[in-house]
Amino acid sequence: MTTTDWIIDIxxxxxxxxxxxxxxxSKATFIVPIAMITFAAKNYLHGIPTAGNDLVLIAVFTGVGxxxxxxxxxxxxxRMLQGHAHIKATAGAAALWVxxxxxxxxxxxxxxxxxxxxxxTKFSAAxxxxxxxxxxxALILMAFSEVIVRLSTIGARAWTLSSxxxxxxxxxRTAPQNQGQNRNREYVMTAGRR
Numbered sequence: 001m002t003t004t005d006w007i008i009d010i011x012x013x014x015x016x017x018x019x020x021x022x023x024x025x026s027k028a029t030f031i032v033p034i035a036m037i038t039f040a041a042k043n044y045l046h047g048i049p050t051a052g053n054d055l056v057l058i059a060v061f062t063g064v065g066x067x068x069x070x071x072x073x074x075x076x077x078x079r080m081l082q083g084h085a086h087i088k089a090t091a092g093a094a095a096l097w098v099x100x101x102x103x104x105x106x107x108x109x110x111x112x113x114x115x116x117x118x119x120x121t122k123f124s125a126a127x128x129x130x131x132x133x134x135x136x137x138a139l140i141l142m143a144f145s146e147v148i149v150r151l152s153t154i155g156a157r158a159w160t161l162s163s164x165x166x167x168x169x170x171x172x173r174t175a176p177q178n179q180g181q182n183r184n185r186e187y188v189m190t191a192g193r194r
Contacts, residue, residue, distance in 0.1 A: 008040050009105040012143065016097040019076070019089040023159050029087070045140050052128035054137075061138035065145035068100045072146070073153025077149035080165045086098050100146055104139050111135070179188045 015033055023029070048058065077091035079086055089097070110116035120135070131136070 009101070009108065011023065013098055013101040013105060015086075016089050016094050019087060020094060022077075022086050022088040024081075025085045025087055025154070030155070031123035031148050035146050035149065041140050041144055044136050046133065048137055049131050051132045052130040054130055054134035057127075057129055057134055058138045058141055059179040062145045065100070066149050068096050069146035069149030069151075070153055072096045073150040073157070076150075076154055076157075078154070078161055080158050080161055083165075087154060087158070087159055097146075097150075101143065104143055107135075107139060150164060 012033075015036070024094075048055075072093045075090050075096065077088040077090055111120050120132075123129070
């Protein structure tokens, strides 16, 4: 692993710790993780191998990334504060992120050592995985799908929360006016009966 590999992998592991303290959702909430994973994909994703069971491996890892991203997004706390959505990663969301990104880093370290490479070669041969690029692609797409699904989940939840808050504020503002109108109608109807 190169120094750049280490920096990217460690940064991806640590990025969730920024969200352990509550922060307002901003463009940076979405841009920073997407930029990091795009940079990694640009450097390591050189086509998608399709021979043997390569696509099965890639699909499984991508699916795991989707599941981790969905639960990570759902386990992130969200609230409206001063008209803006704020998020805070819970312990569960942070744990999922660290486990998945840490797995990727650990796998890369393990597979670069002779014993890890030997085990990986045997496993690949036994399961008809035809190249090391299949593993690289699977791991990159796992990370990419986790980031995209997590951010999409957070974005959708923020939009829903913002919409509900706006509707509640509108109802709250119009409720006293409607009550006053109803009281006037009741008075007019009661007065008309006398």
